[in-house]
Amino acid sequence: MLRAEDANDATDRRIAEGLSKRTGGELRLLRYTRDPKDAARLRDLLEISEDYKGGVVPTKQPDGASYSYFCKAPHGMEIARGEGDSPELAICDGFLDFLSRPLR
Numbered sequence: 001m002l003r004a005e006d007a008n009d010a011t012d013r014r015i016a017e018g019l020s021k022r023t024g025g026e027l028r029l030l031r032y033t034r035d036p037k038d039a040a041r042l043r044d045l046l047e048i049s050e051d052y053k054g055g056v057v058p059t060k061q062p063d064g065a066s067y068s069y070f071c072k073a074p075h076g077m078e079i080a081r082g083e084g085d086s087p088e089l090a091i092c093d094g095f096l097d098f099l100s101r102p103l104r
Contacts, residue, residue, distance in 0.1 A: 001066065002082070002089040007033040015042070015092060018099035032092050039088035042095045046071045046080050054080075056087045069094040 002011065011033050019042075020027040030038040047054040054071035069090035071080040079101070082093030 002084040002093045004085045039091045
């Protein structure tokens, strides 16, 4: 789970480096954890077509509200799951989860 204090350059760098390694693309440091548009780019990468289903839902935790993000492949296999203090952080956590899974 990513907390508000994780919304920083270090977390954004982890995401950018993982994205660059996974895609073979250029390293682009964006504000994934702090900018809704940049977090939406990650979500678009996960939900690459209409066959991939994803969503952000609010959840209640003992220490306050948070958000969960999930993404499932066309055959129902979960490819990413994340939690965060904001929708953007939940998407970022889900993207980091996706990066930690082996390529199929």
